[in-house]
Amino acid sequence: KSVMIELPPLPYAQDALAPHISKETLSFHYGKHHKGYVDKANGMLEGSDLATLDLVPLIRKVAGDASRKGLFNNAAQIWNHDFYWHSMSPGGGGKPTGALADKIASDFGSFEAFTKTFKEAGAGQFGSGYCWLVLGPDGKLKVYGTANAETPIADTRDTPILTTDVWEHTYYLDYQNRRPDYLDAFLENLVNWEFAAANFEKANLQTA
Ligand code: FE2
8 A cells, every 4th residue: 555654634723723833833743744754654664564553553563673763753753743633622721620630639739730740841851752641550640751752652551641742843933942831831721631531531441
């Protein structure tokens, strides 16, 4: 087949997150960066027996294999970006409700303590990467940053609940070097708690 991995659709219009993320940023980030990872991964998969794998099994198959680092980076970036787009919604922000809200309060102390931890991890992630909220195998929520294309989906230990991209291409056109301002906007105006709650519910069902 000619198309091995398809660029997943953006779940909203390219101007839907403005003014917090401009149409210009989203059109570059989705149309150039995300698409670029798809094109590069497909180029590397051309003629490979790995081309039959779905995206997550592919990422897990090549994770940790130094000779396939380029394929890992591009495949992981495809998954990470799709998860990031869904971690935001037009009119997002605010606070979670229901079971996820209770769990955040119990594992972090309070919602405010969670946002502080999340912002510190995002702002403190040196260079390019992501900031994640995950459910660990011990049944606890935790927050951490990962470098470059690294992703919790590369193994089965932690289940991703929410992420934000902290590569400069995410925020530079709108916030220049002010990553903390971008993280404030993400938490206050963009984060999609319904998506996070659905991921949390699914993760609970799997471990129950
Ligand atoms: Fe990105």
